[in-house]
Amino acid sequence: MRASSATLPPDMSAEGRAGSVGAGDGSVELVGVTKRFGTVTAVDAIDIRVRPGEFLSLLGPSGCGKTTTLRMLAGFEDPDEGEIRISGRAVQGVPPHRRDVNTVFQNYALFPHMSVSENVAYGLRQMKTDKTEIGRRVGEALEMVKMSRLANRKPREMSGGQQQRVALARALVNRPSLLLLDEPLGALDRKLREEMQIELKLLQSQVGITFIFVTHDQDEALSMSDRIAVMLDGRVEQLADPDTVYDHPRSAFVAGFIGKQNFFEGTSRDRGSVVEGDGWTFRSSLEPIGAVDGRAALAAVRPEAVRVSAQQPSDGRNAISGDLASSSHLGDVIQFVVLTPDRKEVIARLPRPDAPHLDVGGRVWCSWEADHTHVFGAEQVEIVLADPARDEAAAIAG
Amino acid sequence: MSEPDEDLKILASVESAQRISRRAFMSGSVVAAFSGSILLSACSTSSPGGAANSSGASPTLEDQLEFFHWAQYDDPKLFKKFTNELGPVTHIDTYTSNENAITKLVAAQGSSGYDIVVPTGPYIPQMVANNLLQELDLSKIPNFQNLETVFTNQPWDPGNAHSVCKDWGTVGWIVDKNQISTPINTWKDFINVAMTEASGNVSLLDAQNEVMGVYFWANGIDWTTTNQADLDAYEAWTLQMAPHVKAFESYPGYQFAQLGYGLSHVWNGDARQGFNSFKDPSRYAWGIGSPNTELWMDNWTIVQGAPHPEAAYAFINFILDPKNSLQDMEFHGYNTGITGLKEAAAAAKVPYLDMVFFDPAQLATMHAQEINSAFDREVQIFLNMKNAAGA
Amino acid sequence: MALPAWVWFLCFFTLPVLWIVYYSFGYKPDIYHPIATDKLSLGSYHEAFSRAFVHVFSQTLQISIIGTSLCLLIAFPFAYWLATRVSPRWRGVLLGLVVVPFFVNFLIRTVGWLILLSPAGPVSSLLQRWGLRSEPLHLLQTRGAVQLGVVYNYLALMILPLFVTLDRLDPAMREASKDLGANRVKTFRQITLPLAAPGIVAGLLLVFIPLTGDYITALVLGGAKGNMAGVVVASQFTIAQDWALGAAQAVILIAMIMGTVAVFGLFAIAIRAIVRVSRRITLPPVAEEAV
């Protein structure tokens, strides 16, 4: 994907939709917003502020309220509580067609009876734009997503990736101040998906439109976003830039959801700086979160911080021994899986040059530094220690 | 059934008030199929007639009897009684017009599987000519002697060679005196009132023969005419009459009050059912046409190639038994022509007998139709009148 | 095993119609024979057109066009509401209620209206009791009664295909339209209506064709004024036993149905073409891009 091919035509800058409520800077504020469906609280008193021109991802497991949040922004659902402001104006009661917001739907929602160019022109036609102007802008938008050649195709005659680009062009051609994207890359294969990630990000930085991007793919969120809002059960667990979310998770859930994490359940001591388990004691030099001494706590360490060795490491490092269950190549890294005596898996990932040669089945030591050890209270232990295999078995049994 | 009591009779009249019987032409036929099925299920639960033995069962009687018949034209209890007393199980297929029945019999060419069919008199000669009917052996129908001689030896079947009277009737009108003040005594009056006071609220019979009769009787023309000028005049009259007609209805009797007609053209048996059902009979009047009017007669005949001829004879003999005949008359409301029927009905206090039995002076004004060369044209004139009535 | 569709079509549709067409050139020889075909002529057609049922045919066409339109006007909002606003559980119940009358014989259903509409029936007597009418209401045996009866009898045939298409229509389509700045009316016109078009066409055909040939409704509710072509054709077969004339009338009826469908079809195609042209976007020429 060449950056030059996505060059933005001159008037694709954010100007806002003529005649609509917003036509503003594209900032978004959600203040104490709650949405219930019957007994289900889909969105639970969330506060999110998005800066103009920002690329914000909503990341979280299925059912955490991402789509519901987007739908409230687009105007398809009204919040039960709280306030939403777009470009500084409260949008309570403003119907979708009068909001300066466009959406790229999860399944594209292209109009099957219209050609590509007619789909893209749809928004402009609603604004009674002059016909030649429509032609010009549709042409530019299609060029931007490199779909000019397929302008006369019908949606069903195109691949998922092509449809996705059309959906993007259809939304962007209206120059909204806010673009909502609901897992737009979900249906694409990995290669196309990665290409589109780069392209989208590039496009966003050029058009300067605020993007709110829903995904449940953490890599996607990490690589594209200015900031990420990690959601769980309708709440925002953490809202921060990718590095902060990765390195300083505010909860055990965030720690486990973003990247891989080894968790150990034990008891907190010394104001959370020590977690003691069955046959192990781990120290942490990081700020503990929610740990209460004498109560259950979780110690967490990322696989890339874990070192594996045949000998017991030097004092001062957190260490635990076990049997080497497997070692496998993941591209540039080697992943070791170690089974501790209480049948717990510890995963370690080492760059290939640093990886020792160890025999599978042999006794090894895993060790890491105290400043790579996070300590959390045990409230989310069920979520982060959930063994997917066990969950499946439970689901089948239930 | 030797001593019909009062309750039973009232029950019978309620039943008949809901019933549509003979000559279920188009609309009649569909509605008859509907109401008939309900009635039939109601009747089938009632107990069979007395087990008293009448004529000795012939040893050669077949075990079945197939009817090709008008819908709901006989008391279903009588069929049960027949089966109980004599053995053959009866089964009835229905038709809606003589033409319809004849066409089917012609098409089957003697293999229809039917034993008994019930054509109207004038249709018999050509049915005989087409070899559709068996010659009757009257010695197998001893009860034939129960028929009044007036109703035997009819012009369409001299010597009852092929047919025996089932019942006969005539045609007239019912009028709602609350709606229509002009008295109606003749067919001319009928036409005048239909075109004026009752206009838009008249029903005519859905039967070309009777509608044609109204015009010819009113104008003193023999209704068997084949004169083209007469037919042309009749056709012109139908187009004049058509816009005044609210409905062509074969059985307006029991619906007369319900549908709010002012004047209805009606068969006497059906009119009688109407009166049986009226809450306030004094509000309505019944009239029989004059100076001339119809006499129609439906007849028991045995189909050529009948698979169960002995059972057929046995049934005809059974139904000509005075007791059975009275029971049937109470059901359909038509004179079955059995000697002493009127007296027996009077003794049983059957209501409205003046709508069933007519005096000799009245009888003298009643004439039978004949099927002649004008027939097809008459049918088309009538159907065209129905089409024109919607204009 | 499976016969090609055209064999099925030939046996159950084309051949019977051809047979009717063949009979329509025959004549009725005498009262005992409904049809003869030893001499073929156009006599029956001549007779058919020279009679009052040309009028009945045009009345039938009016009843069926008005009836079909009323079915569409009533069914569309209902089906739309059912498909978009009603929870799936209630949807099943309501659809069931739409279909239930179908389990009742067509005739009995219609006879129900006979009772309801008769001057002594509940509608009339209620109006009189409330003092809204001084006289019994004569609804029955009018063209209006037939019009009402056919709408009632055929409404479900319109609702079902409309419901199916509207139900399958992804709600995201409407949302996308609103998202792009179209209000409800524009969304309905530009998205819902065109996407529901196959269901509308199916419903129109399903209702119009049998309705035009219907005769039971007219027989039961119509009286002399509410006559329909189906009754006329049927009476040639059952009363007059003149199969040639009946067949000629049937052919005219079929031609009338096909003609009407064709006229409306062409009209619809023309409208679609106009909509397409007006929607078309001419893009400025672009330099051939490298892909």
Ligand SMILES: Nc1ncnc2c1ncn2[C@@H]1O[C@H](COP(=O)(O)OP(=O)(O)OP(=O)(O)O)[C@@H](O)[C@H]1O
């Ligand atoms: N229309 C609705 N009626 C009832 N419940 C709903 C409705 N829409 C969403 N929910 C519920 O609200 C919760 C949040 O749903 P939402 O669609 O926002 O999740 P999501 O984060 O987008 O999930 P996914 O990643 O699977 O798309 C879920 O429990 C869902 O079942």
Ligand SMILES: [Mg+2]
């Ligand atoms: Mg979602």
